[in-house]
Amino acid sequence: MKAVLNGRDGPASQSSGYDDAGLDRTSLLAVHRAMLLSRRLDDKEIQLKSQNYIFFQISGAGHEGVLVAASLTLKPGYDWFYPYYRDRALCLQLGMTPLDMLLAGVGSKDDPASAGRQMPSHWGNPSLNIVSGSSPTGTQVLQAVGAAEASLIYRRVTQIPDRESRFHDDELTYVSLGDGATSEGEFWEALNTTCTKRLPVLFLVEDNGYAISVPVEVQTPGGDISRLVRSFPGLHVDSIDGTDFFASLRAMRDATAYVRAGHGPAFVHARVVRPYSHSLSDDEKLYKPPAEREAEAKRDPIARFATFLKENGLATDEDLAAMLADIDREINEAATRALAAKRPAKNTAELWVYSPTVDPTSSAFETPAQPEGKPDTMVAAINHTLRDEMARDPRIIVFGEDVADVSRKSSQGQVTGKGGVFKLTHGLQKLYGDDRVFNSSLAEAAIVGRAIGMATRKLKPVVEIQFFDYIWPAMMQIRDEMSMLRYRSGNTFSCPMVIRVPIGGYLRGGGPYHSQSGESIFAHCPGIRIAYPSTAQDAAGLLRTAIRCDDPVLFLEHKHLYRQTYNKGEYPGKDYMIPFGKASLRRDGDHVLVITWGALVQRSLLAAQQAEKDHISAAVLDLRTIVPYDWETIAAQVKRTNRVVVAHEDQLMCGFGAEIAARIGGELFEHLDAPVRRVGALNTPVAYCPDLEEAILPQSSDVLRAIRETARY
Ligand SMILES: Cc1ncc(C[n+]2csc(CCOP(=O)(O)OP(=O)(O)O)c2C)c(N)n1
Ligand SMILES: [Mg+2]
Numbered sequence: 001m002k003a004v005l006n007g008r009d010g011p012a013s014q015s016s017g018y019d020d021a022g023l024d025r026t027s028l029l030a031v032h033r034a035m036l037l038s039r040r041l042d043d044k045e046i047q048l049k050s051q052n053y054i055f056f057q058i059s060g061a062g063h064e065g066v067l068v069a070a071s072l073t074l075k076p077g078y079d080w081f082y083p084y085y086r087d088r089a090l091c092l093q094l095g096m097t098p099l100d101m102l103l104a105g106v107g108s109k110d111d112p113a114s115a116g117r118q119m120p121s122h123w124g125n126p127s128l129n130i131v132s133g134s135s136p137t138g139t140q141v142l143q144a145v146g147a148a149e150a151s152l153i154y155r156r157v158t159q160i161p162d163r164e165s166r167f168h169d170d171e172l173t174y175v176s177l178g179d180g181a182t183s184e185g186e187f188w189e190a191l192n193t194t195c196t197k198r199l200p201v202l203f204l205v206e207d208n209g210y211a212i213s214v215p216v217e218v219q220t221p222g223g224d225i226s227r228l229v230r231s232f233p234g235l236h237v238d239s240i241d242g243t244d245f246f247a248s249l250r251a252m253r254d255a256t257a258y259v260r261a262g263h264g265p266a267f268v269h270a271r272v273v274r275p276y277s278h279s280l281s282d283d284e285k286l287y288k289p290p291a292e293r294e295a296e297a298k299r300d301p302i303a304r305f306a307t308f309l310k311e312n313g314l315a316t317d318e319d320l321a322a323m324l325a326d327i328d329r330e331i332n333e334a335a336t337r338a339l340a341a342k343r344p345a346k347n348t349a350e351l352w353v354y355s356p357t358v359d360p361t362s363s364a365f366e367t368p369a370q371p372e373g374k375p376d377t378m379v380a381a382i383n384h385t386l387r388d389e390m391a392r393d394p395r396i397i398v399f400g401e402d403v404a405d406v407s408r409k410s411s412q413g414q415v416t417g418k419g420g421v422f423k424l425t426h427g428l429q430k431l432y433g434d435d436r437v438f439n440s441s442l443a444e445a446a447i448v449g450r451a452i453g454m455a456t457r458k459l460k461p462v463v464e465i466q467f468f469d470y471i472w473p474a475m476m477q478i479r480d481e482m483s484m485l486r487y488r489s490g491n492t493f494s495c496p497m498v499i500r501v502p503i504g505g506y507l508r509g510g511g512p513y514h515s516q517s518g519e520s521i522f523a524h525c526p527g528i529r530i531a532y533p534s535t536a537q538d539a540a541g542l543l544r545t546a547i548r549c550d551d552p553v554l555f556l557e558h559k560h561l562y563r564q565t566y567n568k569g570e571y572p573g574k575d576y577m578i579p580f581g582k583a584s585l586r587r588d589g590d591h592v593l594v595i596t597w598g599a600l601v602q603r604s605l606l607a608a609q610q611a612e613k614d615h616i617s618a619a620v621l622d623l624r625t626i627v628p629y630d631w632e633t634i635a636a637q638v639k640r641t642n643r644v645v646v647a648h649e650d651q652l653m654c655g656f657g658a659e660i661a662a663r664i665g666g667e668l669f670e671h672l673d674a675p676v677r678r679v680g681a682l683n684t685p686v687a688y689c690p691d692l693e694e695a696i697l698p699q700s701s702d703v704l705r706a707i708r709e710t711a712r713y
Contacts, residue, residue, distance in 0.1 A: 017246030018312070025314050029323070031245060032309060034071070035064035035302050037327050038089035041098050042276065044331050045105055045120070049280055053339055054105035056119045057280050060088035062273035063206050065301030066242030068093060069249040070174070070204060073256040076128040078168055080147045080457070082140040082175040083130060085121040086206055090176075095128050098331050102338035109344035115490030116344040117352075124489050131456055132489035136480050137177065137211075138184030141203075142446050143481065144175035145190045146453020146461075148199040153459060156435045159394035166458065170260040176204040180211020182225045185473070189446040195232045196441065198264035202255055205267070206242065208274035213287040226269035234264040242270025243301040245308075273299050352491040353526050355550035360529065361581040361628060365545045369537065370573030379562045381536040381571060382424050382500075385543045386462065388574040390432050396547065397436055397454060398428055400447055400464030400500075404439045405429040421466055422502055422562055444470055448477035448499060452485065455495035455552075462547060468503035468556070469516040482552045483527030496550045498543075503532075504599055504649055505697050506560040508690040514559075515686035515693070517598075517650035520659070522554050523627050529580055530626040532556040534601040537569035538624055541578030548577065558598050566602055583630035585637070589619035591711050593641040595634060595660060597623040600647045600679075600698065607703035616711040626656055631663070638664055642673040643713070645706045649697060652680035674713035677706045 023031070042059040049057045060067070063086045071093030074081075083090055088101065103111040104120035113124035113132060124132035131147070133140065154160060154167035181187060182205060194201045205225055209216050217223035226239035236258040238251045248270060255266035273296040277284040284293070297303075309315040315323075390396045403425040405417025419426025429437035440447050444465055451461035465471045471478075478499070486494040505515030522530055529551050533539040539557065546553035561567055586601060587608050594604045601622045608618035621637055623629050638644055644664055646657035661676040682696045 017250050018308070021246055021249055028309065028314055031068055032302075032305050032315070032320070033323055033327065034068045034093050035089060035305060036324060037098070037330070038064050038067075038092055039302055040324070040327050040331055041088065041092075041101060044335055045102070046276075046280065048102075048105060048335065054102075054120065055107065057105070058085050058121045059276040059279075060086045060121075061276045062208060062296075062300065063087070063242070064089040065245045065305070066204070066206065066240070066248040066252070066270040066272060069245055070252045072249060073252045074174055075171075076130075079129065079171050080144070080173040081128070081130040082144040082147070082173065083123050083133065084140070084176040084178060084181075084206060085133065085135075086178070087123060087176055088121065091123045091125075091130060094125075094130060096123065096125055096130070097334070099334040099337055100125070102334050103341055106338050106341060107343055108338065108341035109348075110341050111490070112492070113490070114488055117490055118488040122488075124492060126492045132485060132493045134480055134484065134488065136476055137181035138186040139449060139476055139481050141175050141177060141190040142186050142449025142477065143453035143456065144173045144201055145193050145199060145446070146450035147457055148173040148194070148201045148453075149197065149450060150454045150457035150459050151200060152197075153397060153435055153454070157394055170262075172200040172202050172256065172259040174202045174204065176206055178211060179205060179207035179209065179216045179225060180214065180219055183219050186445050186449065186476075189441065189443040190449075191229060191232055191235070192441050192443070193446055193450065194265045195235050198234050200259045200262070201265040202259050203265065203267040205269045206272050207269060208272045210274060210278070210284075210288075212278045212282060213284075224269075226267065229267055236263065236266035237269070238267070239269040240271070241299075242272040243299045243304060245301065245305055272301070275300060352487045354529075355486070355494065355496070356491065358550035360545050360549035360551065361579050363579070365549070365577045365579040367575050367577045369541075369576045371570035372573060373571050375568040375570050376536060377563045377568055378533070378536040378539045378557070379422065379424055381540040381569065382543060382557065383426060384571050385540045386425065386428060387431060389544060389547050390428065390436065392574070393460060393547075394436070395458065395460045397459050397461045398425055398463070399438050399440045399450075399461070401440060401442055401466045403428075403464050404434075404437055407439050420464065422559065424500070424557070425464065444472070444474040445477050448474040448482060451497050451499070452477060452482050452495045455497040456485070456493055460497065460547065462498040462500065465499060465501045467514055468501045468518065469513045471501060478522070478528070478554075479525045483525040487527055494550065495552055498546045498553045498555050500555045500557060502559045502562075503556045504558040504560055505686045505693065506599055508693060509688060510686065510693070511688035512685035517648075517681070519556060519626050520650060520654055520656040523656055523659070527552065528627060529553045530556065531580065531624065532558075532597050532626055533624060534558070534561060534598055534622050535567040535569055537572050538578060538584070540572050541576045542580070542624060544575075545577045545580060549580070556598070560599050564602070578624065580625045581628035581630050582624065583633045584622045584624055585619065585633070586622045587618070587620040589617040589641070591616050591641060592618045592643045592645060592707050593637045594618055594620045594645045594647055594703065594707065595623065596620065596647040597626065599649050600703070603698070603700040604647050604703050606700040607707055610700070610704050611707045611711070614708060614711075616707060618707050629660070634660065634664070635668060638668050639671045642671055643710045644672070644676045645679060645703065645710050646676060647679040647698060647703050647706065650680055651683050652678055653683045655680045674710050677710050679703050679706045
C-alpha cells in the first residue's frame with residue numbers, strides 16, 4: 001500500500017530506473033556507502049554535540065538520496081557550488097572529508113572552510129569550487145547567478161588575460177535551497193535573472209516538507225514549488241521523489257545535460273524527508289503527528305536503497321554491516337584527530353576582516369596627480385575614472401538600474417543613450433560593450449548578490465544602486481555576505497567590489513525617499529570600506545583606490561555635489577589614487593576644529609569664513625573616508641585646537657559623528673577645552689517642502705553657531 005503524506009510520495013519501488021542507470025555493482029555499493037557515510041557523520045556530530053565537544057549541529061539526514069545522485073553528475077573544481085546546509089552528502093562526494101567537517105564542528109583553526117569562524121555545515125572549499133556558505137536562507141541563490149554570469153563573461157570578454165583558466169565551456173553553477181527558502185524574494189530575483197539571461201544555473205530545491213515547523217503548504221501556494229516555476233521561459237523543470245535514488249539520478253542527469261548543452265537553467269524539485277528534526281534545537285514531535293513521522297521513516301533513502309541492494313542480490317546484510325563498520329572506523333579516526341586539533345588563538349580574532357595583503361591605506365595607494373583639462377564636475381571626474389579603469393582592467397563589470405546607454409540592440413546607434421539617472425556611466429556601454437556594461441533588473445539584492453558571485457570568481461564588479469534610499473533590499477547581501485565572505489571563510493574566499501551609491505539631500509524637493517543619508521549604518525558592518533568624497537578630484541582618486549583595492553567598498557557620491565561649481569577640479573590623471581583613511585585639511589585654523597565630510601564640507605567652510613568676522617579661526621577637516629577614518633590626523637588637530645565640532649548631514653542620533661565624538665572624549669579628554677559639539681539633521685525623515693527640508697538638514701548657520709559656542713565655551 002502506498003503511504004500518503006499530504007499527497008507526497010510514498011516508497012515506490014527503488015528499482016525503477018535501475019536498468020537505465022548504467023551503474024555496476026561497485027558503483028551502486030559506492031552510492032550506498034556515500035549516503036551512509038553522510039548519515040553516520042551526522043550521528044557522530046550529534047553524539048559530540050551532546051558531549052559538548054562541538055557547538056552546533058544540523059543534519060543532512062533524509063536528503064542523501066538526491067544529493068549523492070547529484071554528485072554523480074557534477075564536477076568538483078570545474079562546476080561552481082553554492083550548497084545548502086543540508087548538503088553534507090554532496091560535499092563529501094565532491095571531495096570534502098569527514099575530518100574537514102569535524103574540524104569545522106570543533107571550531108578548529110585547521111577547519112579548511114572557515115578556520116573556526118563559521119558554523120559547521122556551512123560548506124566551503126576553494127579547490128573544489130564550493131563557495132563558503134552563510135546562514136541566511138536564500139542569499140546564496142543570487143550569488144550563484146553571479147557566478148554563472150562570470151562564466152559567460154569569461155567566455156566573451158576576450159581581453160581578460162588569464163580568462164581561459166577561469167572557466168570551462170560546459171560548466172554550470174549548482175545552487176540548492178530548502179522549500180522554505182523558496183519564499184525568499186532573493187530566490188525569485190534569481191529566477192528572473194537566470195531565465196532572462198539563460199544562465200547555466202542548476203537549482204535544486206530539497207523539499208523536506210517543512211521549514212523548521214512550518215509546513216510547505218503554508219509556505220508555498222498549492223504546496224508545490226515546481227508547479228509555480230514552470231512558466232519561467234527556458235527553465236527546464238523536473239519534480240521527483242528525492243528519496244528515490246534512481247529517479248533522482250535520472251532527473252539530475254537530464255537537468256545537468258540541459259544546462260551543459262547551453263540551453264539555459266534547470267530546476268529540480270526533490271521531495272525528501274527530514275528524520276532528525278530541523279536541528280538539535282528543534283523537536284519535531286511538537287508539530288508532526290506520529291503517523292506522519294512513521295510514514296516519513298518508510299521513505300528514508302538509505303533504508304530504501306539497502307532494500308534495493310538486497311532484493312537485487314547486490315549485497316547481503318553481512319556486506320552492509322561490514323560497510324557500516326568500515327564507515328564508523330573512518331569517522332572515529334577523523335573524530336579523534338578533530339578533537340585533538342588546535343583552536344584558533346584568541347589574538348587572531350581580528351584577522352581577515354579585510355585583505356591581509358593589500359592595504360588601501362598604504363603609500364602604494366598614494367600617487368601624484370597629473371592634472372589635465374579644464375576644471376570639471378564630480379560627475380565628469382567619476383565617469384572619466386570609470387572609463388580609464390575599465391580600459392586598464394577588462395575584469396571590471398558595470399551594471400545596475402539604467403546604467404547602460406541603450407539595452408536594445410535595435411536601438412543602438414539611433415540614440416545618444418542614458419548612462420545612469422545621473423549620467424555617471426554615460427558612454428561606458430558604447431566604449432566597452434554589452435558584456436561589460438549592462439542594465440540589471442530592478443532588484444537591489446540581485447545587483448549586490450550577483451556582484452558578490454562575480455567577485456568571488458575574480459571579476460571586479462563596480463555596480464550602482466540608483467539611490468541610497470533604495471539600498472535596503474540589498475542590506476542582507478551587504479551586511480551578511482559582502483562584508484563577511486572573507487572573514488567567515490578564513491580568507492579562502494573574498495569579494496572585492498565597489499558599490500557606487502548616490503546619497504544625500506539638499507535637493508529642494510527630494511523628499512523622504514531621495515534625500516537619505518545613513519553612512520553610520522554601514523560603518524557598523526565590519527569588512528566594508530566606505531569612501532565619501534566632497535570634491536571632483538577626491539572622487540577620482542578615491543574611486544580608483546576603491547577599484548584597485550582588495551576589499552568591498554561602498555562608494556558614496558553626494559547627489560547635490562555632483563554638479564556644483566565649488567568642488568570642480570581638473571581630472572587628476574589615469575593613475576591618481578588617494579589612500580583610504582587620509583583626511584584632507586581643507587582650511588587651517590587655530591581655535592576650533594570642524595570635522596566633517598560630504599555635503600557638510602562646503603557648509604563648514606562657509607561657516608568658518610563667517611566665524612572669522614568674530615575673530616574665531618576655524619579649521620575644517622574633510623575625512624574623505626568613513627571606514628577607515630583618519631584618527632591620527634583628528635588626534636593631531638584636536639591636540640592643536642583643543643576645541644571640536646563634528647558636522648554631518650545624517651541624523652544626529654547614531655550618526656557617525658557620535659563615534660568620533662565618543663572617541664575624542666575617551667582618548668583626548670585632557671586636550672579638550674570644551675565639550676565636543678555635534679551638528680546633524682533632525683531625527684526626522686527629510687520632508688519634501690523646501691522650508692521643511694531646510695529646517696531638517698543642517699545648514700551653514702548651524703555649523704557657525706556650533707563653532708561660536710565651542711569657541712566661547
Ligand atoms: C533569512 C533567514 N531567515 C530565517 C532564518 C532561520 N532559519 C534557519 S533554517 C530555517 C528554515 C529553512 O527551511 P527550508 O528552507 O525548508 O530548509 P530545511 O531546513 O527544511 O532544509 C529558518 C527559518 C535564516 N537562517 N535566514
Ligand atoms: Mg524544508
